[in-house]
Amino acid sequence: MFGSKDLRRFRSRSVFFGAILGLASIWSFYNLLQVTLQTNPLDQILLERYPTGKWITGNSFRENVFDAKRECPVSRSDFRSASGVFAIIAGCENSGTTVTSEFIMSAPYLLGAFECGILLSPTPSDFVNVHPFYEWITDGVEKNQWALSTIQRERLLNATCHAEMYSMLHIFSPVYRHFPDSLIVDKTPGYIYELDAVMDRSPGVPVVVSVKSDEDQLRSWTKRYKKPDQTSLLERLQKAKQGLQRALDKYPGRIHVVNTTELYKDPNKAMDQVYDFLGLQWNPEFLSLKHFNIKGKTVGFPQVQPFDAEWQ
Ligand SMILES: *[C@@H]1O[C@H](CO)[C@@H](O)[C@H](O)[C@H]1NC(C)=O
Ligand SMILES: *[C@@H]1O[C@H](CO)[C@@H](O)[C@H](O)[C@H]1NC(C)=O
Numbered sequence: 001m002f003g004s005k006d007l008r009r010f011r012s013r014s015v016f017f018g019a020i021l022g023l024a025s026i027w028s029f030y031n032l033l034q035v036t037l038q039t040n041p042l043d044q045i046l047l048e049r050y051p052t053g054k055w056i057t058g059n060s061f062r063e064n065v066f067d068a069k070r071e072c073p074v075s076r077s078d079f080r081s082a083s084g085v086f087a088i089i090a091g092c093e094n095s096g097t098t099v100t101s102e103f104i105m106s107a108p109y110l111l112g113a114f115e116c117g118i119l120l121s122p123t124p125s126d127f128v129n130v131h132p133f134y135e136w137i138t139d140g141v142e143k144n145q146w147a148l149s150t151i152q153r154e155r156l157l158n159a160t161c162h163a164e165m166y167s168m169l170h171i172f173s174p175v176y177r178h179f180p181d182s183l184i185v186d187k188t189p190g191y192i193y194e195l196d197a198v199m200d201r202s203p204g205v206p207v208v209v210s211v212k213s214d215e216d217q218l219r220s221w222t223k224r225y226k227k228p229d230q231t232s233l234l235e236r237l238q239k240a241k242q243g244l245q246r247a248l249d250k251y252p253g254r255i256h257v258v259n260t261t262e263l264y265k266d267p268n269k270a271m272d273q274v275y276d277f278l279g280l281q282w283n284p285e286f287l288s289l290k291h292f293n294i295k296g297k298t299v300g301f302p303q304v305q306p307f308d309a310e311w312q
Helices: 004-037 041-049 068-075 079-083 097-104 124-129 150-157 162-172 189-200 214-224 230-250 260-265 267-278 284-288 290-299 307-311
Strands: 054-057 060-063 085-091 183-187 207-211 255-259
Touching: 068 079, 068 162, 079 085, 079 162, 085 097, 085 189, 097 183, 097 207, 097 260, 097 267, 124 150, 124 162, 150 162, 162 183, 189 207, 189 230, 207 230, 207 260, 207 267, 214 230, 230 255, 255 260, 255 267, 260 267, 267 284, 284 290, 284 307
Parallel strands: 085 183, 085 207, 207 255
Antiparallel strands: 054 060
């Protein structure tokens, strides 16, 4: 039976737990209010704490990734671990760099926006003169770009070395806010024209280059640009070939060339070789681009068609 003693005990317990509950809800309301009042809490934290202290990216805590004094010298021999750049993808525009990069970014822990261009800049502060990449880096994720704020872009210019620029990009860009454990894939077709200089600036990072036959490349360009000047197209093709050759002479082991004609004929074979070169395991399921699109959807990137549909 439920006696009066029990009732009293029950009442005092209710008061006790009610008070705790009340305090807890006031506390959570206070927290919620604080979060809502700050304009952009993450940016606030990043701006205040860089370059020392702890970072919050997405839901995970992250140690300050870059100590310029220590890591800029390291990046001169091991750029990959200092910068977080896992691979670079280059090649003439419309030579297949996009599809190659989407296949590469289908692998877990690899991600990058549409194009980057940081390595075209001889020094971090020169990035202000690298067009259109300086402009593009603040474009939004809906355009598949990095979505930095103009202040964040200015901070990149203040970096001590290129590796620090990438480290800032990783911290600032919403692309990695959702995937804080992802390494950076820098796909920038235009790197091809000065690939040797780009590779000088990124020691140890493997480079995947896509190529088409001259006819296919010229046909793609002609289709893309209205009434293109054939002489200038031929010149551009020549420059790309020279850039690749200089890089191959200097860094033969760091470059893997993908022939896009062969990629289209037998994508599994071509990508098996690319993945092998990068030390990864190709999965034929990646051809659906589902794995890439899942990440893109989280970030806010436009969805891309499955590979088959893209070129049939
Ligand atoms: C960049 O460095 C300059 C010179 O030290 C400084 O005045 C400026 O505030 C810095 N910009 C940012 C965004 O940190
Ligand atoms: C790519 O492969 C095709 C088919 O095997 C070949 O005809 C072409 O010469 C290759 N192109 C380049 C640039 O290697």
